[in-house]
Amino acid sequence: MRYTPAVRSTVADVASVPDPSRIPQGQGLPQTVPRLQADDGQQIGLGSKVSIVTGDVILEATDVSRSFRGLQALADYNLQLRTGEILGVIGPNGAGKTTLFNVMTGFLPPTSGSIRLRGQDITGKAPDQVTALGIARTFQNIRLFARMTVLDNVKTAQQLHGKAGFWETVLSTPGFLRKERALEERAYAHLESLGLARFASTHASALPYGFQRKLEIARALATEPAVLLLDEPAAGMNAQETAEITGFIRTIHERFGLTIIVVEHDMSLIMPLSHRIQVLNYGRVIAAGTPGEVRGDPRVIEAYLGVDEPVAAVGA
Ligand SMILES: Nc1ncnc2c1ncn2[C@@H]1O[C@H](COP(=O)(O)OP(=O)(O)OP(=O)(O)O)[C@@H](O)[C@H]1O
Numbered sequence: 001m002r003y004t005p006a007v008r009s010t011v012a013d014v015a016s017v018p019d020p021s022r023i024p025q026g027q028g029l030p031q032t033v034p035r036l037q038a039d040d041g042q043q044i045g046l047g048s049k050v051s052i053v054t055g056d057v058i059l060e061a062t063d064v065s066r067s068f069r070g071l072q073a074l075a076d077y078n079l080q081l082r083t084g085e086i087l088g089v090i091g092p093n094g095a096g097k098t099t100l101f102n103v104m105t106g107f108l109p110p111t112s113g114s115i116r117l118r119g120q121d122i123t124g125k126a127p128d129q130v131t132a133l134g135i136a137r138t139f140q141n142i143r144l145f146a147r148m149t150v151l152d153n154v155k156t157a158q159q160l161h162g163k164a165g166f167w168e169t170v171l172s173t174p175g176f177l178r179k180e181r182a183l184e185e186r187a188y189a190h191l192e193s194l195g196l197a198r199f200a201s202t203h204a205s206a207l208p209y210g211f212q213r214k215l216e217i218a219r220a221l222a223t224e225p226a227v228l229l230l231d232e233p234a235a236g237m238n239a240q241e242t243a244e245i246t247g248f249i250r251t252i253h254e255r256f257g258l259t260i261i262v263v264e265h266d267m268s269l270i271m272p273l274s275h276r277i278q279v280l281n282y283g284r285v286i287a288a289g290t291p292g293e294v295r296g297d298p299r300v301i302e303a304y305l306g307v308d309e310p311v312a313a314v315g316a
């Protein structure tokens, strides 16, 4: 079910492209897999229903507000996000979801309130500082270097971690060339691990739409984040593409031991993926809980899902 059909902004049809990125779930998972518990305390896998994520609070928002010339886009927002958690954030158009990401990642300073990452106050820090501290994001409208290759797109994202000095770059010293090669190898390995290596020399603009979305996520992951914020990763996708990107997000969550906040209108992505959901409306959290709780909440049905929508249709 979609609340808003998003406009597809790019070229080809992903449905015609065989998907190389299906990584069997659970394969070769490292110890970084977050500790997830069922209600009875048993440790369970991600495919199961998960209602509790135990772990330290990694990201905390306290009374965060942001207004634009009198318009309250985000109001008194609070969050305690635990390591390994996948939080879904839903709400109608203009509810403040992207504003939330903008204030969390330094793209916009909040009007008031504070944001902490691993206990460190990051309120008002610049986006590159926030990225360096461990929060990466993707954008509602894909942001890639369209004329660069897929490999170069990843390399530029990685460069945050392997800064070459100015004179080294200009003079192309042996040290610089060595670093450049290492960077290239790392970028290729990164693409390989995400099933995108066969597109390494393809220009980003020529990628099928679904893979552009994946490349954007790959670029975010290249900065080695602890927390990943995904803004409408399934926007403009058909049901098959949405199922595919849902599996992709689940896989990277396990693989990289990530903590994720995902904003999405498409319930077929949000409901099976999220441990917990917050519902925003006019900048305020009007409901929060497990997918099951939120699905049945009359305020949510009225504010977001629309009274004419059969609620059961949002799926499990
Ligand atoms: N930079 C800005 N300047 C002025 N108003 C803004 C700005 N960014 C957002 N807004 C306003 O703040 C409100 C929240 O917008 P936001 O983009 O956060 O909503 P959203 O929940 O992401 O919506 P959508 O589902 O359509 O993406 C809207 O009324 C929007 O017009």
Ligand SMILES: [Mg+2]
Pocket (backbone or CB within 6 Å): 097, 098, 099, 140
């Ligand atoms: Mg938005």
